[in-house]
Amino acid sequence: MRERSSSGGVFSVLADWVLEREGAVFAAGYGPDLRVAHREVDGKEQLDRVRRTKYVQSGMDGVYGAIRDRLAAGRQTLFAGTPCQAEAVRRFLERDGRADRDRLILVDLVCYGAASPGIWEKYVRFLGLRYGGKIRDFEFRDKRGKDNGHTVSWKNGSTQRAYSLYADPYCRLYFQDLILRPSCYECPFCRPERESDFTIGDFWGLERIRPDLDDGMGNSLVIVHSERAERIWREAAGRCLSFECRLEDLLQPRLAAPTPRPAARERFMKWYRLLPFWILLKKYGG
Ligand SMILES: Cc1cc2nc3c(=O)[nH]c(=O)nc-3n(C[C@H](O)[C@H](O)[C@H](O)COP(=O)(O)OP(=O)(O)OC[C@H]3O[C@@H](n4cnc5c(N)ncnc54)[C@H](O)[C@@H]3O)c2cc1C
Numbered sequence: 001m002r003e004r005s006s007s008g009g010v011f012s013v014l015a016d017w018v019l020e021r022e023g024a025v026f027a028a029g030y031g032p033d034l035r036v037a038h039r040e041v042d043g044k045e046q047l048d049r050v051r052r053t054k055y056v057q058s059g060m061d062g063v064y065g066a067i068r069d070r071l072a073a074g075r076q077t078l079f080a081g082t083p084c085q086a087e088a089v090r091r092f093l094e095r096d097g098r099a100d101r102d103r104l105i106l107v108d109l110v111c112y113g114a115a116s117p118g119i120w121e122k123y124v125r126f127l128g129l130r131y132g133g134k135i136r137d138f139e140f141r142d143k144r145g146k147d148n149g150h151t152v153s154w155k156n157g158s159t160q161r162a163y164s165l166y167a168d169p170y171c172r173l174y175f176q177d178l179i180l181r182p183s184c185y186e187c188p189f190c191r192p193e194r195e196s197d198f199t200i201g202d203f204w205g206l207e208r209i210r211p212d213l214d215d216g217m218g219n220s221l222v223i224v225h226s227e228r229a230e231r232i233w234r235e236a237a238g239r240c241l242s243f244e245c246r247l248e249d250l251l252q253p254r255l256a257a258p259t260p261r262p263a264a265r266e267r268f269m270k271w272y273r274l275l276p277f278w279i280l281l282k283k284y285g286g
Pocket residue numbers: 004005006007008009010011012026027028029036050051052053054055056057058080081082109110111112113114115200201202203204220252254
């Protein structure tokens with residue numbers, strides 16, 4: 001499960017708990033042309049479709065209403081996504097008079113920022129033209145190198161390519177902070193306190209406190225926010241190796257402040273509107 005997950009697989013541990021209780025899980029997966037959107041999963045065999053990180057803002061069409069309907073039908077319902085999406089779900093249900101907190105499980109991510117879906121769409125099209133054929137199975141955090149998922153991979157036709165995350169032009173734009181949504185630079189959720197039930201992310205700095213667990217296959221941090229979440233965690237955690245730690249041990253930049261807006265962003269966006277995409281990639285993505 002860790003090999004098929006971006007961090008330590010804690011999302012799957014929580015999703016399994018819900019699915020074993022005939023519940024519904026809403027999480028981000030790929031649709032046609034690698035478009036990223038939240039979708040519903042109601043069986044463990046479908047879970048792999050929504051595993052793994054995509055550094056793109058995911059679409060939420062139809063998700064709010066579907067969550068309301070599953071809760072109204074009395075089902076445990078888990079939503080997992082960026083903290084702004086989880087908060088939007090919470091507020092939507094509250095406004096709707098359905099803050100059904102007993103059955104709703106909100107899982108939000110430690111989040112660097114969600115990137116523009118328009119630029120992602122252009123990148124996927126660019127790869128298709130450059131290498132020929134449809135691009136499939138794009139993995140942002142491939143673990144074949146046991147490098148905690150710092151490898152990107154994708155397929156076209158019968159060919160598979162894998163290379164460093166930092167050599168991928170799209171990821172280079174992402175990690176230069178050029179393509180995040182404007183609101184991400186002012187994100188109010190970059191702190192450990194949240195209104196959700198669980199916050200999950202990569203356990204950065206694990207090697208400092210538990211070097212024995214750092215095997216390059218990724219580890220999760222999980223912050224348990226509510227009493228109910230604590231009860232769920234006690235039941236769900238039996239299937240993974242977990243230990244308690246101090247908050248200071250798991251703090252990382254995106255639990256302290258949002259990604260700073262780089263001075264070059266305005267210039268980048270100006271060139272984005274003017275230049276053909278491949279020239280833009282060459283200029284900024286190496
Ligand atoms: C845009 C983005 C930025 C992130 N930044 C950080 C960071 O700075 N520090 C950190 O520690 N962790 C970050 N993460 C979280 C981390 O990469 C893992 O997603 C998380 O730890 C869950 O891993 P897992 O092994 O438990 O499960 P996995 O199976 O790897 O993750 C699947 C979960 O991620 C969600 N997800 C995947 N892509 C998206 C998306 N585009 N939008 C919304 N939800 C999505 C799915 O809904 C599902 O809940 C980020 C994730 C995303 C999507």
